[in-house]
Amino acid sequence: MRTSHRTSPARRAADAFAAHHGRAAEGVWSAPGRVNLIGEHTDYNDGFVLPFALPHRIAVAAAARGDGMLAVTTIGDDGKPQHAEPVRVAELAPGRVSGWAAYPAGVAWVLRDHGISGGADLVVAGDVPSGAGLSSSHALQCAVALALLGLAGTTPDESAGGPGRLEVARWVQRSENDFVGAPTGLLDQTASLCCTAKHALFLDVRSGESEQVPFDAAQGGLAVLVIDTRASHSHSESGYGQRRQGCERAAELLGVPALRDVTGEGLADALAALPEPLRPLVRHVVTENDRVLRTVDLLRAGQLADTGPLLTASHSSLRDDYRVSCLELDVAVEAALDAGALGARMTGGGFGGSAIALVPEERESAVRRAVSSAFARRSLTAPRLFTAVPSAGAGRDE
Structure with missing residues (x-):
């Protein structure tokens, strides 16, 4: 698929953030869509999956804000922004946010339970086709999770004292299951967070054990x-x-x-x-x-x-x-x-x-x-x- 955009999702998100907020973002995080080579509907049955990440990504430019509010803007394919109604992180609950804004809000809701409760301005841009079964919603959620963790000074790295990537994938799964209301398994989140170039990710969903297969x-x-x-x-x-x-x-x-x-x-x-x-x-x-x-x-x-x-x-x-x-x-x-x-x-x-x-x-x-x-x-x-x-x-x- 050829995208009409000459610049990367990360650059578009950063530029749009600066244009909308009048200041530079503190950072930009992105996550890919995925293709599952084989292993469909096995993840929620504790089985085996074999996905790999696409080059298409969802990027989130982010900066912290001190009032505890979460404000999210997405940049459409036409370059026009769409703004979600800002919500107070402390007041997030299932059913409180609907539509596309529920995906980033659900991530903030779950992270709040793990001590990440600050407000943030987020601007989202991407080129993962939506509705195509390529996990655009999970790419969005994973990018938001990394952005909110990053603003709090945390990276998904167990060796550095942070949560592991599989743990973050489970947090994202919970946000979609319990906040958005979609009963998804663990495949898509794990693929977006854990895949590497030129490899497919062989994941045992039950144990969490994985292997990067050439x-x-x-x-x-x-x-x-x-x-x-x-x-x-x-x-x-x-x-x-x-x-x-x-x-x-x-x-x-x-x-x-x-x-x-x-x-x-x-x-x-x-x-x-x-x-x-x-x-x-x-x-x-x-x-x-x-x-x-x-x-x-x-x-x-x-x-x-x-x-x-x-x-x-x-x-x-x-x-x-x-x-x-x-x-x-x-x-x-x-x-x-x-x-x-x-x-x-x-x-x-x-x-x-x-x-x-x-x-x-x-x-x-x-x-x-x-x-x-x-x-x-x-x-x-x-x-x-x-x-x-x-x-x-x-x-x-x-």
Whole structure:
């Protein structure tokens, strides 16, 4: 995806802050969107995930203020500012703030419980596509968390006496679950905070253990093509919460802490013990965890091209068992595979958003054309396509 902005989100946020507040920001922090290579709907089941960070980022220019108020301004794609009503940090509570402003306010609400309660002026700019399943909301929240921590003189570094990045990810998860009201798992926040360039992050959600697995598609003559279908989705308004509740109910009936504890060997017995509506959910989670582990093994062995069938199997499972795909995602996957992609799948929570395709570099142009043509034949909104490069996680820009 090519952004129309010539300057980085961090520079735009800093410039807009100076223009709006008449002084320089004390610092600028940014966090990336993410693509999940594989491991969908496994995070809230204590399972395994394998995301990587995008080069697209949300930046927050920030400065402390002494009156305890939180004031947030976002800079739109047209360069125009949008101001949220300032709120007193001490008075924040779920339901107190709605709309887009609830995301930064929710972070301030959680940080208040951890001793970070000062007011701040925040100006936000970014180029992560919203509603595309690329975690723009989590990028915003992670950047706000780092900004508020930074203003308080704290960095997410356990060795320096601060909270660890995984702990901050859990704080961000709480802000979205309990303040915004979206029942998300831990994948997106952790990816935005913890990913590194040229690697995918293999995360065991239950234990918090992680591994940076080498993932440089270009080195192997491959590309990861992201297909933003422009079919917008929302975790808080979609069937995401229903799927999560179904998984929790299935774990309860099976007498296990989470579906992570159901093994492939025990899957048949588990399915036989469950009512029919819950069986497909369990089948997806168990088989998806297995696909993540197999993908990681292939990446460790330098066999990225061989992960293609696992990506495609993941999409079939998400479409048929978890039932979170949609026409646009299915069209994108099918067209990419027909044009020579080694594997393709929807990525993110589903019900819209984006798909990814693992493509030999010499076939990338053909795959792009095939996907665009398939959408046009069905009179669907033209998709946005870009090559994803595993990039660095969140941090301070200036």
